Structures are given as C-alpha cells and as structure tokens.
Amino acid sequence: MRKIMSVAALLLAVPLLPAPAHAAQAATVVSPKRPLNVRAGSAVWTVPLRTLPHGSPVAIDCWVKGQLINQGSVRVTDQWDRLTDGSYVSDAWIRRSDAPIPACGAAAPVAPAAVAAAAAVTTTAGTVASGGTPLKARTAPAHTAPLIAALPNGTALTLVCQQQGENIAGTQRTTAMWNRLPEGTYVSDAYVRRAATPPPCTAVNQPVAAPAAPATGGEWTSPLPGFRARPGFRTANNPNHIGADIMSFTGTPIHAASAGTVTEVVCNIEAGHSCDQTGSPSIGGCGWYVKVQHSGGIATLYCHMVRKAIVQPGQKVKAGQVIGYVGSSGNSSAPHLHFEVHINAPPTGPQNAIDPIPFMRTHNASIG
Ligand SMILES: [Zn+2]
Incomplete structure (x- = not known):
C-alpha cells in the first residue's frame, strides 16, 4: 500500500527580492546536449522561465537546497543556484570557481525595504466555493486549457499568485483573474473563497508564456476495470x-x-x-x-x-x-x-x- 522510492527531499525556494548586496559569482552553463532550464524554484517541476544554451554565462547570487539532480554534467547535487533575477538553475550543470557562494538564507545584509518585499512573497489560503460541481484546475487560465484535476467544493487551496485570463462569472465574483496553485495549474478566482487577494504573478513566479500544453485528453480508462x-x-x-x-x-x-x-x-x-x-x-x-x-x-x-x-x-x-x-x-x-x-x-x-x-x-x- 505504501510506496518507498528514492525521492529527493526538497525545499521549494521562496524568492527573496531584490538581490542581496554582495557581488554575484560568474559561472558557465555546461549542458552540451540540450539547453538548461531556468526555473522559478529549486526543482524540475517548478515553472520553467527560459532556457540557457551550453556555454551561457550566468551570475549566481546564492544557493538553496532543492531537488537532487543526479544526471548533470558537472556534479551530483541538490544545490540550486539563484541567479541575479531571482530564478534558479540546478548546480549540477554549472561550472564555477571554488569561491564560496553564500546560502540564500544567509545572504548578505538586506535592506529593510527588501525584507518587506520578501515578506510579501507568501501564499494565500483559499477554499473551493463552487456550490457543488468540482472546480477545474487547468494548465492555463482559460476553460479551453487542458484539464488536470477537478477539486471538490470545500477543497482547501494554496494560492501562489494571480494571472489574468478568461473572464468567468462564478459564485464568488465575476472576474478574469485565475489563481495559480503550487503545482503550476490554474483555477478561476470566480469560484474561490479567500480572505486576501494573492499577489500578481511576477516574472519570477509566472511562466514567460502560457505553457504550450498538449491535451491531457485522449481516452482514459480504468487500469482495473470492474474493481473499485x-x-x-x-x-x-x-x-x-x-x-x-x-x-x-x-x-x-x-x-x-x-x-x-x-x-x-x-x-x-x-x-x-x-x-x-x-x-x-x-x-x-x-x-x-x-x-x-x-x-x-x-x-x-x-x-x-x-x-x-x-x-x-x-x-x-x-x-x-x-x-x-x-x-x-x-x-x-x-x-x-x-x-x-x-x-x-x-x-x-x-x-x-x-x-x-x-x-x-x-x-x-x-x-x-
Ligand atoms: Zn497503495
């Protein structure tokens, strides 16, 4: 019933912006076979923001612990490097000097304004208030985007940020805003009860473009027909x-x-x-x-x-x-x-x- 697999412990990084005052360390992407993904967090299932070709220079601010990457070209590591714009790359694909990089938590003195900005980057609690029909979580903020999950009325939600999409009239409001959930899917804010308004999705926590997601549709069937x-x-x-x-x-x-x-x-x-x-x-x-x-x-x-x-x-x-x-x-x-x-x-x-x-x-x- 229980499954044990080798799964890396992970700590999803909370972006702390703006960048700390110390000098960033210059380094180089080593990824000869395909471009390296730059992501919004320290794991490969966080939102990809852009790619960097083999040999690209990067400027590293600090590092965080994240998903263990064991197929990199340089080393096996769970270290992820935060770049100066707040995005992340796995250190497994980075060639750099031996000069120490500060841990992001221990980053150099942060100005009070930066502390306030960092504190603002939090998630917001919400609840599905659909009135009965499950709320659909989709790959992009529109009802035509591929369906990932149906969340029953009353489901507790963690709202990362909000992005403009298709206008929806729901039980709570009529709005074009959609909430992004931690796994990268979107639910219409029209059906979400919440005390506070999540922050807008920024360059760091938002995909550059809506994911070019192929349909998850196609036919699905029970893996064990007749059994429940x-x-x-x-x-x-x-x-x-x-x-x-x-x-x-x-x-x-x-x-x-x-x-x-x-x-x-x-x-x-x-x-x-x-x-x-x-x-x-x-x-x-x-x-x-x-x-x-x-x-x-x-x-x-x-x-x-x-x-x-x-x-x-x-x-x-x-x-x-x-x-x-x-x-x-x-x-x-x-x-x-x-x-x-x-x-x-x-x-x-x-x-x-x-x-x-x-x-x-x-x-x-x-x-x-
Ligand atoms: Zn099981």
Whole structure:
C-alpha cells in the first residue's frame, strides 16, 4: 500500500527580492546536449522561465537546497543556484570557481525595504466555493486549457499568485483573474473563497508564456476495470500514501490508463527481498512497477505486480492495453494495484502526485 522510492527531499525556494548586496559569482552553463532550464524554484517541476544554451554565462547570487539532480554534467547535487533575477538553475550543470557562494538564507545584509518585499512573497489560503460541481484546475487560465484535476467544493487551496485570463462569472465574483496553485495549474478566482487577494504573478513566479500544453485528453480508462479503488490518498493515518489502492486478485490484467510511453519497468524493494515473492507490510518498496508517461505532463504508476511487467521501457502503449498482472510484491498485504497519477511529469514524486480518484472521474474513467 505504501510506496518507498528514492525521492529527493526538497525545499521549494521562496524568492527573496531584490538581490542581496554582495557581488554575484560568474559561472558557465555546461549542458552540451540540450539547453538548461531556468526555473522559478529549486526543482524540475517548478515553472520553467527560459532556457540557457551550453556555454551561457550566468551570475549566481546564492544557493538553496532543492531537488537532487543526479544526471548533470558537472556534479551530483541538490544545490540550486539563484541567479541575479531571482530564478534558479540546478548546480549540477554549472561550472564555477571554488569561491564560496553564500546560502540564500544567509545572504548578505538586506535592506529593510527588501525584507518587506520578501515578506510579501507568501501564499494565500483559499477554499473551493463552487456550490457543488468540482472546480477545474487547468494548465492555463482559460476553460479551453487542458484539464488536470477537478477539486471538490470545500477543497482547501494554496494560492501562489494571480494571472489574468478568461473572464468567468462564478459564485464568488465575476472576474478574469485565475489563481495559480503550487503545482503550476490554474483555477478561476470566480469560484474561490479567500480572505486576501494573492499577489500578481511576477516574472519570477509566472511562466514567460502560457505553457504550450498538449491535451491531457485522449481516452482514459480504468487500469482495473470492474474493481473499485478505496479512498486513501494522503490520509491522516498515512500521509505519505500518494496513490489509490484497487483491491483485486493475483493475475488480474492491469491496463494502461491512457495512451503513452512506458518509461520505467522496475523492481522497487528493500534490499534483501525479491519482487518475485509475495511481499509484506514490513517490506519497503512498491514491488514490480511500471511507469507510463502520457501527453500533457501526466504520468501514471502501477505497483505491486505479481511479476515483471510484459511491456518494455520505451514501448508505446494504447489506452487499455494490458501492461502486467496484479500481485502483492513489495510493501503489500494483499493482491492489489497501487495506482498513482502525477502532473507536470517528469519527474514523479510526492510533490506532484494527485489523488487518482477525482482525476479519473474527471476523465470519464471512474475507479472509485
Ligand atoms: Zn497503495
């Protein structure tokens, strides 16, 4: 039921602007294969702001701890460098001198005005007030943008900032403003009850252009037709459970929930154990699993298979195609499918997991 995977601890950076007074350190991007993404935060699932080609000069103000990047060209590190405009790059792709860079928290004396500006960069609490119908979270501030999640009435929201988009008449107000949520999706402010108005999305916390998001649509289907998931996403008892469990029988075919490309076929289990044996709640790991990348930055994960999946990494699969069979490998007490849905993938991690039950319901493939 529980899944243990190597997921980097992360601390999303809060931009502290304006830049501190010390001199920025000159450095160089080393990314020969493709341009380096400059992001709004210290993890690859934060909003990309622009790219820098191989050899580009950068000016580093300070560093923060963030997502571990282990495929960089220079080093393996969880350090992210904050550039002078408040954006971030992984230090894994940066060649620089050995001169120490200050940690952003310990940055040089900050003027009182800067402290006030920094204090203003906070999130705002809100609540979905749709009156019944779930509020749609989309990839851009318009009802035509691809749908990512449907948030039930009463859902607590963290509002990062507001951006102008399509005008919507809702229960709370008629407005063209949309709220950006931490995972980078947007909800119309017309249906959000809130005490304060979130700040406008700035150059740092806003994409340069609306994401050119491919549709997440296409057909979706239950990975285990005829079986029902039980609610269990991030419960009070199990806050690290980031999927839905669908109880079933050993050998039941597991279907790809939508068309995509298989990106991982892995045995994920605590050292000293085998995925080819029935697991137990005392063993860590999600056993034999498959990860499929779909369009629109959606990825799905299928854990605890009885044996290695029948698909290969790199293989294209159709919606409903059989990819493996139900089992109880890894951290599992009975045959079931642990099913995860991630947005803004790759990568996949706790940070971008969403509750599969409402997601699948929204996509006409209810599992609950
Ligand atoms: Zn589970």
